[in-house]
Amino acid sequence: MPKFDEIRESRVIKACAAARAVKKPNIKRIAREFDVPYGVLHGRIKYGRTSLCGRNPTNMALTKAQDRALQDWADYMQRHYMPLTPAMVEAYANRLITCAKKPRSPVSHMWAYRFIERLPPHKKLAPVRQKVKDVKRIGAEEAGALELWYNNLARVTKTLPPHLVFNFDECGFQPGKGKPQNVISGTEYRSDLPEAEHSENITALECIAADGSSIPPLYIFKGSTFQEDWFHASEQLPEGTITSVSKNGWINDDLALEWLNHFQKHTIDRVRPGEKRLLLFDGHGSHKTEEFITRCLNWDIIPFCFLAHSTHICQPLDGKPFLALKQHFKKENNELSFWGREPAGKSEFLRVITNVRRDAWGSRRILRDGFKERGIYPTDGTAIVKALEKEMPIFDDLVIPDYAIHGEKTPPPEFPSSSSVEATPPKSMEKRLKNYAKCANIPGIQPKHQRNIDRIFQYAEIDAERATIASDTVAKMAAIRTPLQRRKSKRQIKPLSQNGILSIKDANRSIATSALKRERTAKTKLRNAYKKQYGRSPPPSPKPLILPSNDAELANLPDSALFSIDTTPLR
Template identity: 35%
Template sequence: MANSYSEEEDRIISALEAYRSGKNRNLSALAREYGVPYQRLRRRSLGTPSKIGNQNRPRLLTKAQEGAILSTIDSLSRFNIKLNGKDIEDLANLLLWRQYERDHPDATAPKTSAILPRLAKAQNIPSELKLVNHQWAYSFIKRIDPSLLPIADEQIESERAKVSAAMMQHWFDGLEPVIKQIKHCNIYNFDETGFILGQQPSRTRSIGRRRARAEVDERESLTSIECISASGFALPPFFIFRGSVLLERWFDESLDPDWVVSVAKTGYVNSDLAFEWLQHFDKHTINRAEKNEPRLLLFDGHTTHLTAEFLEYCGQAKILPFCFISHATHLVQPLDGDTFLTYKTKFRSWNRMVSQWGGDPTDKSVFLRGIREIRDETFTPHIIRGSFRKRGIYPFNPDLVVKPLTEREEREFVPLTGFDGILSDNARGIQPQPPQGDRVTSPALSSSSIEQPETPRSVKKCWQKLRKAIDSPLDRPGRVEKVERRWTRLETKTVTKYEEVIIQHNLLAKATKVRSSYTTTNRTKRQITKVKVLTTKDANARIAMRTEKENQQWVQRVRRENAKKLAEEEAAAVKLAELRRKALAGSDIDRLFEPFDIFEDREGDSSLRV
């Protein structure tokens, strides 16, 4: 790359000489004549210097500071915390600001706050303090490690993202001894898939003028239970319509007699229908297996598939049930691959065709008549066998699933403990290791950042080697070079770790602020009103009115309770006074006075107390 750039630079110099000598003042013609980029020639004519001879220009950050930023990016990436260009700019400016504070302890510049400061917008910045901009961040990443440049994030469900390579390898280890004893024609996989009647492709390329496409607002869904074999065989479908009764008009003579149509209140599979399908499966596969030969049935662990009745029938019919790992069917289930993808795509295209030409794709009878052609194009032996092969089930090859997961985990780890996990690892002296892929290491960091101590134990070992090199005989060959090399290595790593501590301290403060500002502990489900649209002002006003009303009700309730308690005390006092009066007026006064305690008060009068 350097030679081609140098050769191109020579041609640009020749073109500039011709331009400045007045032979040709047309930059476009000169660019075509000398075979150089026009924009680059134009920038050079305006005074932009060449990169040759400018590569060793002084950098704002030291090697230790750049290494600290790169280590922080790697550590955060392992926990799926990604930084953008502005975040990296803040990290670099933070280190430059702290370096300035250390070099100028008596400076009057404002001190940095605990949170990452936007130093580029700060006031009273000393003129001798040089800061970076957002463009520097991308240039730094491109120079140090181009693999860290921004890429589009892969969207995946949070539960499915937790599936690890170790979990899948454990599942394949359990499947291997079972699948080796079974012929491939007896390996089956079944699953449910849903259809929305009348659903058309979200985007289509059509030849003709653009026009709006109308679709039915309220569309009904149904479920189809499909089952395929590793040999390329597909069972007749088992359809579940939403309803309570079967209608005669759904059926006609053109339908396959082995198809099963059922109804359910929700339109989804339940325990009873799952058991009915199992009998349907046994009926159509028992003749394909030899006598006393087991059949392996792979399926997801839905509760409707794990009832006692379902599993008991499997044992009696010599069907071996084997469940996939939860939230991992998108990785290992054959039906979830090309089969269902092709099925859904062709179904939506068929809906569009029927709707476009005046048909009614929302009718169940039309669906049953049209699904035959779709199934014939979908469940071909080639697609079915390819689905089992790509999932690593038959032929048995776990690496097709485990290896991509391992590579993904090397690039970025699934979020487990968030930012606290990084700090706890560093507190224990465990430095997260960057991925070992095709990494491009900068020459500026190659010798010092690869062989430096990573843990307190390795630091201690490095100190011991340095002391041993210092204590070696003075006339030993290479003694000075060894001492200098070990000292530089230890010093660079120590400074890098110090810069990392600065970054992590500020990131921890930032994480604490975000958690305190953008999390809520109020989990109430109370509704404001039944209206559909409210501004925040109106909503807050309604909440305040409701709170004030509840406070007034609480005050009134407390007052009522206090009044009730006071009334009870007054009634008790009246009752006690009545008892006293009756006791004093009675003839057998000694017997009546037994429940009371007679005592003298301060004035000497006798009183009665219960």
């Protein structure tokens, strides 16, 4: 209320008090005496009217009780980590209006925003941007489990050089898909970039090391056979790049094993005698098969899996490396669409990805930063864990009453009869203890030998405990994986021809051979047409060029094998 209204209202109150003090007040005289309008004072005295500030507003969508209830409900919901959106506020308000005895018109869309603006300051409620996150990821982002994971990783990387710490993951590409970009144009002349309506996904398996190096990738196309158009201008790809096909363009168990063979081939020369390689990967089912893990252990590769649904904060490739690849790939698609006026398709992928990979990963720094920012190498997950702790809610401490003051003791817990855990020690442990007792009571044994016997039994006990833990772990994994395998048994993948892998070098060689066969066929048809037309065979032509299998054979060939001059006179 403005200041002058407050002053006038105070005078009106004093005038009303003076008028009520007498039986027959002279309202005009009292109004002039207190300098208040006659109509206002007359209405207050004769008709019992109140001031505007004291009346209930008639333009309120909700009553005071409804408005207060909605405020309390918003506070209650945010304290239980379910904050309301403006649309929810609008729905709740309309629900209150509908349930009232005298329903009014529903609130407007903007009413919810005005309601949020006039929330009481003491409730500390304000508009906040709520991010979308997978429910499994929310459960995985637990600081304690992540800190333990980093501690276990630190024990492994403590003795490993950076060139032996690897991370591999899949990255999906959609040829012909670009991104919005800013241009200089008028509104009436602006045109949009063409984009592929239906673009198949192509999966790239990339592997990088903590020193900034990488191995040649594996590209998986959707299909059952290889097409020559896919390998157009693919000679510039890194030496050793391989391709494959699958039913849906994704990785499967067989391709994961073939990629592991590819990894062994390109990293075995980095290892010295006694050294091991660390391979970090996500929890995809194809990475955790028995064959995959067994092959890793046989080749002195330490398989190390990220926590479930935590790769978005821990995996190096999911940071700058993949972000740079996708940004450059979309930029390249924009260039092709801008100048060619049609999106690049599947057949241009290998040609496009050559420049994309070179521009994105031309400097090793971006790959090294990927490991450093995620706390993988050097191993330090403090920043990641602290960031999660700030986002975690703070709960009140659990207070447990002390029953000792009542003279009672808490009884020990009883194991249920249906528990699968054995309450008695196994017979192997009893036999070990008996043998140890026999060795400890040997008469005349020297103290030195007794210490050695004690040490042997101590290590044997440790190994037995480790074996027990490992057995329980394997049993739990089998119990969890068995139903999953039953559910996935319906999904069958057709067997791939041979190993399903095709290198870029072999692909280009096959293309060249096919082209040579087509050329021979064309020459045969031309020779037959010549003979049919002229009744004789055409003059002999130079021998067809046969590509050698390697550079050594090419160097040993004489010049006459590569070049020849047709000396047949023209007729």
